Amino acid sequence: MTEDLRNNFLRTTYCVLDNSKIMVCLRLVETSMELKPDQAVQKQDFRQILVELAKSRDKKLFMQLYDYFSPRLKSFLVRKGANEELAEELVQEALLSVWRKTSSYDPDKATASTWIFRIARNLWIDRLRKEKPDMLSPLNSYPEAGYTPSLAVCDSGRLKEAMDALPQQQAQLVYKVYYEGKSHREIAEDMDMPIGSVKSGLRLAFDKLRVRIGGGS
């Protein structure tokens, strides 16, 4: 991410990493996307669309996926540190990949969203690796995750509650991992704490979030 873009972003959105402020922002965001009730239905439909696409290869149908997922994937990638241009390129690549791979999508094993985001995440990590000029690795060599993502649709209300309930420092750690794409080492430097404490804080936060979204064991 360019320094400008980053600063601008931090200034306009989440300039202070204070728990209450984050929550205020989240609340604002939420009121602006009050399509809650049919979200579950929508996700169901995407699953249908993917299955349908494998058979019909209907471009119009595909563009429904594109219109829904591209802005989400883009924001996900920009958060990870991709600049505008790279983020868009990767979004295109990810969705083309979706188009090619629809026949390997199993609706009984993954929601459309988890499947598509996993493709994007793997592309992103693969791209990081290829940024190094002396890399001889072939294209798309990042291991394809063949295992089953979760089938459950994440209840974003419960997740928000769980985030609200986290101690401030743990919320901040989660924020830095998900929204700033930072590694444990970078977080340790940012927050001036030992890596061991970053890890234990994340462990605790993960535990609480998992339980609240109905995952975990």
Place this chain on the structure above:
Amino acid sequence: MNCNHHPDDSTLFSYGAGSLPDSLAMVVACHVAVCEQCQGKVADTEQIGLGLVEQEPHQSMSSHSRDRILDMLSEPGIENSATPAAQHESEGDVPVLLRPLLGNRFSNLHWRTMAPGMKQFILPASRGKLRLLKIAPGTLLPSHGHNGSELTLVLKGSYSDELGRFCVGDVADIDPDVTHQPVADTHEGCICLIATDGPLRFKGLVPRLLQPFFQL
């Protein structure tokens, strides 16, 4: 596969979020591919990630991108440019996930000797270091700590250190303040995939002389 040692939950959490440096992510991916327990946890992190993505503003694509992808869908060859997976299914001792990078057999790699009983092969990584380390039976690695994260995945044989015994599929996820001294503890020696995110700290003069060989 039944593994005894797994990546820390915090590592899986960052992996699922796509925020691990690529070197560390590669090690985690190789473990998760064979460990059901960790697959479940990564699936949970993905759920959390999707929930968090929904809680923030989305970024619209630039105006021409829609037309461009429509064009690309019409390009000849788009349909069959899918993954060339078949070639990786054949015989070999390299884990399937690493074959696109390494080929099928460890013995075909151009190993570089670092010290008696110790060979390495460097893999590409943009953040952190990623290497294969081949340790001859009985070889003791220099005792060291780290300044960042270190993830070690056993690919062949096994080793022991202060933290326990690590067999094929096991991951050692070591905090920086931990100092350890691994030893290859079977007759076949040991091959590990090791990712580090920050330089190692060696204790004592002789090991420090080894530092250049580790390229750190």
